[in-house]
Amino acid sequence: MVSKKITVTNAQGLHMRPATVFSQAVTKFQSDVKVVFNGTAYDAKSVMMLMAACIKSGSEIEVQCSGSDEKEALDCAIKTIESGLGD
Amino acid sequence: MKGIAASRGIGIGSICLIVEHDLSFDGKKIENVDAEKVRFSAAIEKFKAETAEMAENIRKNIGPKEAEIMEGHLAMIADPTMSGEMTKMIEAGQCAEAAVTAVCDMFIGMFSKMEDDLMRQRASDISDIKISLLKILLGVEDVDISKVAPGTVLVAHDLTPSMTSQIVKGNVVGIITEVGGKTSHSAILARALEIPAVLSVPDITKQVKDKDTAIVDGTEGDIYINPDGDVIAQYVRKREDYVRAQAELKKFVGKKTVTADGKEVELFCNIGTPTDAKKAIECDGEGIGLFRSEFLFMDKPHLPSEEEQFMAYKEAVDIMGDKTVIIRTLDIGGDKEIPYMDLEKEENPFLGFRAVRYCLGNPEIYKTQLRGILRASAFGKVKIMIPLVTCVDEVRAVKALVEECKAELKSEGKKFDENIEVGCMVETAAASLIADMLAKEADFFSIGTNDLTGYTMSVDRGNAKVANLYSAFQPAVLRSIKNIISAANEAGIPVGMCGEAAADPLMIPLLISFGLDEYSVNPVLVLTARCIISKWTKEEADALADKVLSLATEAEVVAALKDAAK
Numbered sequence: 057m058v059s060k061k062i063t064v065t066n067a068q069g070l071h072m073r074p075a076t077v078f079s080q081a082v083t084k085f086q087s088d089v090k091v092v093f094n095g096t097a098y099d100a101k102s103v104m105m106l107m108a109a110c111i112k113s114g115s116e117i118e119v120q121c122s123g124s125d126e127k128e129a130l131d132c133a134i135k136t137i138e139s140g141l142g143d
Numbered sequence: 144m145k146g147i148a149a150s151r152g153i154g155i156g157s158i159c160l161i162v163e164h165d166l167s168f169d170g171k172k173i174e175n176v177d178a179e180k181v182r183f184s185a186a187i188e189k190f191k192a193e194t195a196e197m198a199e200n201i202r203k204n205i206g207p208k209e210a211e212i213m214e215g216h217l218a219m220i221a222d223p224t225m226s227g228e229m230t231k232m233i234e235a236g237q238c239a240e241a242a243v244t245a246v247c248d249m250f251i252g253m254f255s256k257m258e259d260d261l262m263r264q265r266a267s268d269i270s271d272i273k274i275s276l277l278k279i280l281l282g283v284e285d286v287d288i289s290k291v292a293p294g295t296v297l298v299a300h301d302l303t304p305s306m307t308s309q310i311v312k313g314n315v316v317g318i319i320t321e322v323g324g325k326t327s328h329s330a331i332l333a334r335a336l337e338i339p340a341v342l343s344v345p346d347i348t349k350q351v352k353d354k355d356t357a358i359v360d361g362t363e364g365d366i367y368i369n370p371d372g373d374v375i376a377q378y379v380r381k382r383e384d385y386v387r388a389q390a391e392l393k394k395f396v397g398k399k400t401v402t403a404d405g406k407e408v409e410l411f412c413n414i415g416t417p418t419d420a421k422k423a424i425e426c427d428g429e430g431i432g433l434f435r436s437e438f439l440f441m442d443k444p445h446l447p448s449e450e451e452q453f454m455a456y457k458e459a460v461d462i463m464g465d466k467t468v469i470i471r472t473l474d475i476g477g478d479k480e481i482p483y484m485d486l487e488k489e490e491n492p493f494l495g496f497r498a499v500r501y502c503l504g505n506p507e508i509y510k511t512q513l514r515g516i517l518r519a520s521a522f523g524k525v526k527i528m529i530p531l532v533t534c535v536d537e538v539r540a541v542k543a544l545v546e547e548c549k550a551e552l553k554s555e556g557k558k559f560d561e562n563i564e565v566g567c568m569v570e571t572a573a574a575s576l577i578a579d580m581l582a583k584e585a586d587f588f589s590i591g592t593n594d595l596t597g598y599t600m601s602v603d604r605g606n607a608k609v610a611n612l613y614s615a616f617q618p619a620v621l622r623s624i625k626n627i628i629s630a631a632n633e634a635g636i637p638v639g640m641c642g643e644a645a646a647d648p649l650m651i652p653l654l655i656s657f658g659l660d661e662y663s664v665n666p667v668l669v670l671t672a673r674c675i676i677s678k679w680t681k682e683e684a685d686a687l688a689d690k691v692l693s694l695a696t697e698a699e700v701v702a703a704l705k706d707a708a709k
């Protein structure tokens with residue numbers, strides 16, 4: 057498993073649209089992708105779970121990827137968050 | 144039957160009843176899991192196809208922002224957790240209806256408990272998805288409003304924005320609902336589409352069926368179900384008269400607004416976004432009497448910056464050229480959900496921390512707006528209007544902030560109109576009672592009759608049980624309006640009116656008599672107002688006003704005005 061911590065900086069936090077952008081970006085990987093926030097792991101391929109986590113702008117999250125393409129998945133996840141999630 | 148006249152004109156047609164469906168089901172265990180999974184998948188596919196089509200329609204007919212709601216539904220249903228949990232429950236022997244209900248209810252519960260307002264709205268999205276899926280699974284057909292036949296009268300409990308978005312203007316000739324008032328969402332949309340509408344007709348959905356014939360008189364607020372031939376013939380004539388009158392209005396295009404005895408007044412428009420200014424020009428408005436600035440704050444996930452505000456105001460000012468643009472500063476309170484503004488939920492939001500009270504309590508937010516307006520004033524004729532004024536201190540405090548902003552802009556070398564006027568909305572009983580004192584502080588008045596009526600009559604216009612009290616023709620409201628206009632006239636400051644009453648044919652002669660200088664109306668009513676104003680002389684209007692002000696009840700007032708109407 058590979059993982060990395062990152063701060064969510066887009067203004068809305070992980071609301072509907074940003075969460076959709078993020079989950080779509082990681083869904084194409086075979087690896088399991090999880091977002092750990094406040095000690096709970098959420099399935100990053102699920103918009104509903106991402107929104108349920110209620111991650112606000114400025115929050116630090118950890119992205120965990122495990123599977124055959126885990127490195128690529130993590131790179132993509134981090135890049136997507138850094139780019140502002142379509143905001 | 145009678146309801147609230149919400150959108151003018153006569154519609155005669157065949158009823159299409161929009162019913163709330165019974166979505167109960169028998170939650171029995173299923174035998175054939177595979178067959179149930181196939182049924183479930185088919186329902187999901189159908190939902191996706193329908194939702195995608197709706198999103199596309201909304202994008203084409205209304206705009207991309209409105210389409211986002213539907214696109215959000217698509218993203219949610221495509222979610223692996225959502226469909227995954229549902230599939231798991233079906234595999235455990237539940238029927239598809241039970242699985243959809245349980246999983247959606249779980250998410251609704253989860254989202255509705257969240258602190259974040261935007262997130263709580265997701266609960267209603269999931270509820271929509273649940274209802275749509277259940278309808279598909281149970282084979283309940285929804286009326287497709289976009290496909291109703293020409294000559295249809297829509298009857299519904301309430302008209303939601305998504306229903307209204309499907310209306311094809313040529314096919315729907317009338318609207319009847321059980322709730323809503325003149326200023327409700329459905330009324331505003333009906334007027335924008337120019338479809339006659341009568342709202343707040345109690346239990347109408349229980350009294351009619353599909354294909355019943357209906358007459359909708361949106362001017363008077365009357366409806367007739369399955370009327371006899373004489374009544375239909377009478378209304379066919381009325382409809383022709385109305386259509387002819389609309390054609391006559393075209394003659395007033397490009398003319399000045401003058402009374403029958405030659406007094407010129409200003410006829411402005413109320414707008415809510417910069418692009419509405421184009422509509423004001425198209426409809427021959429002579430300026431903007433009310434530019435609501437709330438859209439800037441509602442449409443964004445964060446406070447609009449000074450630059451964003453400046454650009455939006457400048458856009459409207461540019462469209463209007465050398466014509467006046469009166470910008471009302473932020474008029475918002477605890478009844479609106481703007482998550483980033485920390486507006487507390489209040490017991491009585493309409494009596495609470497809102498409008499100018501909020502702005503003076505948050506001077507940094509207010510100054511950002513004032514600076515944006517001031518910078519736009521360098522490009523045209525801009526005025527600042529303060530909402531919900533109740534005392535002189537508020538006007539003084541706002542003027543002090545305007546001066547502060549001017550000094551800052553000057554030191555930064557930014558241009559603005561040094562002599563920008565600052566006026567106040569007069570829309571509370573308090574402001575009306577001290578109109579003479581306010582007139583010494585303000586550069587102009589604008590009477591907001593919607594709120595003035597609500598606050599004076601102490602009535603919630605959205606509540607059907609008391610909405611009958613909500614009338615600008617109540618003697619108390621008329622006295623208030625007269626007092627405000629007299630105070631402005633005596634102080635020598637211009638006085639306008641930006642509420643719905645300014646375009647009311649019955650109210651106009653009274654306003655001419657009282658001495659109103661500026662009428663600000665919905666753009667589509669510019670020509671109507673100009674036509675009516677042209678019919679009255681001051682002398683005739685005075686005689687009518689004298690008579691009306693001596694009448695003690697609203698019913699007598701309205702009867703006298705209708706009797707005298709031209």
